[in-house]
Amino acid sequence: MTAATLRSLTAKDLAQMARERGVAGWHSMRKEELIRALIRKARRQASADAKGESLEKRSASRQAAGGVAGGGKGLRHSTSPQVRQQIRQLHNKLAMVRNLASTTADASVKQDRLVVMVRDPYWLHAYWELAPRSVERAQAAMGQRWHGAQPVLRLFRLQPDAASLLERDIPIHGGVRNWYVDVQDPPADFRLEIGYLADDGSFYCLARSNEVSTPPAGTSDAVDDNWTAVAENADRIFAMSGGYSAQGASKELQELLEERLRRPLGSPMKTRYGAGVAARESEQLEFAVDAxxxxxxxxxxxxxxxxxxxxxxxxxxxxxxxxxxxxxxxxxxxxxxxxxxxxxxxxxxxxxxxxxxxxxxxxxxxxxxxx
Missing domain, CATH: 2.60.40.10 (Immunoglobulins)
Incomplete structure (x- = not known):
């Protein structure tokens, strides 16, 4: 048990370990205090175990020599199987929280991608698909820093001179594939990166998103946080995320929306050919605009x-x-x-x-x- 390993656990998990190991006053301790108390407890326990093993060896030696009648009882290791099982469960929980890869049975991720959609002037919706091998590469590349690394979304604000200004790191966790990000000062341009942030401040990037622009405040209504609402407002979300601009949307954004909605998105010249078009070829296009x-x-x-x-x-x-x-x-x-x-x-x-x-x-x- 090391300080780095304990710091990777939550304060709740540390408090549970302290309670089970009999640490006095654990309920009023902060995270760093719990870590120090658990390390001291482990050192004292290791010292006691070493003394117990020494006593067991001396007792066994005396029994073998016939010096002690009836034999002495050796001291057993104090770490019970139940405690070891709880420690394993905590390690498994930590690994699951850190794992950003898609783990569902039907997930066949061909390439890593991070897609950002604009929901309104103050909210972005990030969606990612990451292969397990990408997370394994991150673990290998980070080495010892992996044990203290935390999965994050990095939010960049794009400047007029094309520079990217890091606005903040947003802690996330595994088991999910989307996250809502609050932003300020609309209209503005943003980009996201997903990866792992180590204790020393180094960052391992798994995927970068498309660039999006939030609309001015008050120009769009809020959208519900589910794919049904995305389907109902797909064209508006696609447009706010750069779909109909001169630069166009990213390939990942268009692919994601088309996969989810099961219909093409884009300009009418790209999407107008489908069922029922032939029957309407002779009709005249009606078009009226007023203001x-x-x-x-x-x-x-x-x-x-x-x-x-x-x-x-x-x-x-x-x-x-x-x-x-x-x-x-x-x-x-x-x-x-x-x-x-x-x-x-x-x-x-x-x-x-x-x-x-x-x-x-x-x-x-x-x-x-x-x-």
Whole structure:
């Protein structure tokens, strides 16, 4: 039993070991105090065992020489099979917590991958698939540092100059294949790495993720934390994760979503050919676009507000929201708030312009696309 081995255990496991070994005052000790107490207990026990073995040898020698009638009873080793079994169980539990590899029976991981999806401005969803041989390579490469290593997700914030700034290390554990990561200050660009962080600060990387961009705050609703919600919002998640951008999404992200949803994702030219297309080839594509503008704000609860001369009804907290049509022209919209006694008046003018252009339709030949 070494200090490094004990530090790899949780405080709860250390407290259980201290209680079973009769360490006085274990219930009020912190983790480092438990480690020191267990090491002292083990040293005293080893010293006692050495003395017991010496007594047993002297007793056996006297019995063999006939010097002691009736024989003396030797001291037995104090570590019972039950304690040894508990220690083995703790080691097995530690190994399972540290193992990030896919262990399910149907998991046939061909290549390691870490995929990140944007769920909303403040949350990322990380999903990984790692082969057992990759974890074995990490263990071999880290050597003695492996015993104190902890599995982590590394969160990097991408800078405008393409540099990656390490934001923080997120401790994770085995037995799962996804993790939710909270982020701040949207919009921002992020990337993740998964691997093992040693006590000396060195990091062994198993896989790197795609780069994603969170949207501005308030531009998207929260998404439930399950694959059903991903299926319902797949196109939006795919788009926020870079799927429809000029750079495009990573190959791993597109493969993962297509495997889970069992349908292709991407631009319409890549996904439109399927069942039922032939029957609709002769139909004309209907396409209509319109726009509205929502003006909202807040004032005193007893104030009087007008928009373009029309009174606006306030909510109980003084907030208001008005939806207006947005015709194809420039509009100047004055919003005026007056105090309840008419002494003070404030005016805000919004200038809004809509300029709609309808381009000529483009009709592609199916044969040319297949070629």
């Amino acid at each position: 509205e503008v929502i003006i909202y704000g807040a004032t005193s609860r007893d104030a009087h507000v007008t928009l373009q001369g029309e009174p606006v009804q306030l909510r109980q907290d003084g907030t208001f929201a008005v939806r207006l049509s947005l015709p194809d022209r420039r509009q100047v919209i004055p919003i005026v708030a007056s105090s309840f006694d008419g002494v003070e008046q404030r005016t805000t003018i919004l200038a809004v312009e809509r300029n709609t252009k309808v381009l000529e339709p483009v009709v592609r030949d199916v044969a040319e696309v297949h070629d």
